[in-house]
Amino acid sequence: MTRALLLLSSLAALLALASGCTYSVHEVTAAGFAPADAAPAPRKGEWIHARGEQSVVLGITDNTDYVDRAYAELVSQCPGDIVGLSTRTSTSLGFLSYTNVVEMRAMCLR
Amino acid sequence: MLRRLLAILPLALGAAPLCACATLHKTAIDEIDAQHGRLQPFEIHVSDTGLDAKALGAVASVAARSSRPSKVADIVALFEFGPKTGDPVFSDTFADHVVDEVLARCPSGRVTGLVSLRESAKYAVASGEVVTVRGFCILD
Amino acid sequence: MKPGLLALASLASLTLAFATGCTTLQSVSVTQVPIDRTRAVRAEVSNTALLGIHFDNDFLDPLLPELLAQCPDGRITGLLTKQESSLYVIVATRRVIATGYCVHDAPAAAAGPDAGGKVVMAPAPPSPDAER
Numbered sequence: 001m002t003r004a005l006l007l008l009s010s011l012a013a014l015l016a017l018a019s020g021c022t023y024s025v026h027e028v029t030a031a032g033f034a035p036a037d038a039a040p041a042p043r044k045g046e047w048i049h050a051r052g053e054q055s056v057v058l059g060i061t062d063n064t065d066y067v068d069r070a071y072a073e074l075v076s077q078c079p080g081d082i083v084g085l086s087t088r089t090s091t092s093l094g095f096l097s098y099t100n101v102v103e104m105r106a107m108c109l110r
Numbered sequence: 111m112l113r114r115l116l117a118i119l120p121l122a123l124g125a126a127p128l129c130a131c132a133t134l135h136k137t138a139i140d141e142i143d144a145q146h147g148r149l150q151p152f153e154i155h156v157s158d159t160g161l162d163a164k165a166l167g168a169v170a171s172v173a174a175r176s177s178r179p180s181k182v183a184d185i186v187a188l189f190e191f192g193p194k195t196g197d198p199v200f201s202d203t204f205a206d207h208v209v210d211e212v213l214a215r216c217p218s219g220r221v222t223g224l225v226s227l228r229e230s231a232k233y234a235v236a237s238g239e240v241v242t243v244r245g246f247c248i249l250d
Numbered sequence: 251m252k253p254g255l256l257a258l259a260s261l262a263s264l265t266l267a268f269a270t271g272c273t274t275l276q277s278v279s280v281t282q283v284p285i286d287r288t289r290a291v292r293a294e295v296s297n298t299a300l301l302g303i304h305f306d307n308d309f310l311d312p313l314l315p316e317l318l319a320q321c322p323d324g325r326i327t328g329l330l331t332k333q334e335s336s337l338y339v340i341v342a343t344r345r346v347i348a349t350g351y352c353v354h355d356a357p358a359a360a361a362g363p364d365a366g367g368k369v370v371m372a373p374a375p376p377s378p379d380a381e382r
Contacts, residue, residue: 003173003174004173006169006170006173007170007173007174007179010166010167010169010170010173010179010235011170011179011182013161013166013235014163014166014167014170014179014182014183014186016161016200017161017163017166017186017189017190017198018185018186018189018190019189021200022189022190022198022199022200023198023199023200023201023202024192024193024194024195024196024198024199025158025195025196025199025202025204025205025228025239025241026135026136026193026195026228026275027135027136027138027195027226027228027277027278028205028208028226028228028241028243029136029138029226029278029279029280030140030208030209030212030224030226030243030245031138031140031141031224031226031279031280031281031282032140032280032281032282032283033140033212033216033219033220033221033222033224033245034140034141034143034221034222034282045219056192059191059192059272060271060272061271061272061273062271062273062336063273064273064275064332064334067275067278067330067332068330068332068349071280071330071349074283075283075287075328078283079285080285081282081283081284081285082282082283082328083219083282084209084212084213084219084221085280085281085282085283086206086208086209087278087279087280088202088205088206089275089277089278090202091192091193091194092192092202093189093190093191093192093194093198094189094190094191094192095188095189095191096188096191097191097192098191098192098193100193100275101202102275102278103206104280105206105209106280106283107219136277138279140281141281193274
């Protein structure tokens with residue numbers, strides 16, 4: 001009975017893993033909360049968000065430009081100081097291929 | 111003495127899967143500023159459960175007394191192709207609210223000395239995939 | 251498909267893979283981005299080794315002097331630092347690329363005890379989960 005339960009639960013977990021909706025989270029960092037440049041009056045903070053993706057088949061790729069694109073997208077959204085940054089790099093795993101993802105979230109001080 | 115050690119060894123090996131093996135994958139340290147007020151430390155942990163296909167296959171093989179589940183696990187591994195840090199999880203957004211947590215601890219947004227850690231606590235077939243953020247609120 | 255054609259296709263794929271290489275992102279970090287983004291700075295260091303066997307990490311040493319040389323009397327911020335590694339058959343290259351901005355703080359802002367000023371927090375955006 002116990003063995004059957006163990007076998008069934010293991011196979012169910014394997015089936016879930018094969019469903020293709022698995023991820024590997026490589027890094028999550030929070031940074032840049034130190035006081036920003038002087039401002040005469042309280043400034044309004046607004047959340048901004050950028051995402052970069054790269055699809056890779058069989059691991060063949062020669063660049064990490066998706067990170068630069070995400071950074072450029074983040075910076076382009078804010079003419080003021082960008083503080084309170086959180087960066088996440090992860091990979092969406094798939095059948096002999098995967099998608100690298102970088103997510104950047106920050107606060108724009110206007 | 112040796113006999114006693116040999117008697118304890120299976121017990122120790124048997125208990126090993128119950129204990130977590132901790133792995134530190136990445137560390138990042140932000141600026142540390144102690145000039146602008148008193149500092150109050152805080153620590154935030156967020157985690158998700160990771161699954162190890164190979165280990166699941168091995169467990170299923172032992173339960174089934176057959177090598178087939180291990181072969182199934184090898185095939186499953188093809189469906190989770192790519193660079194991995196720790197074991198695969200079912201959500202990549204489990205740590206996205208960590209900044210909200212930081213701001214909840216420090217509503218003024220005055221934070222310094224942030225240390226971001228990416229860790230794993232590995233058990234037999236599963237793991238705890240953990241993100242830890244430590245830092246200091248700058249008090250007025 | 252004929253076996254000869256299959257072998258040729260496999261060989262072509264492998265050649266493409268080896269020529270292109272497998273590049274993996276190892277680490278990313280971003281620091282506060284300033285308002286003044288007129289002076290961009292960039293530095294890159296790399297290190298190639300056979301079989302990826304490296305004996306030290308000294309290749310990193312010129313990175314900071316290279317950045318500082320581009321901003322000798324200012325503050326470097328908005329730093330995006332990427333560490334990547336590429337594998338070409340039996341040769342591995344490690345590369346660290348740092349880009350940022352050189353800013354010159356006004357004397358009062360640089361010397362002030364609390365340059366921060368207050369920030370009125372906007373509500374947090376919806377979770378990325380909700381967007382998908």
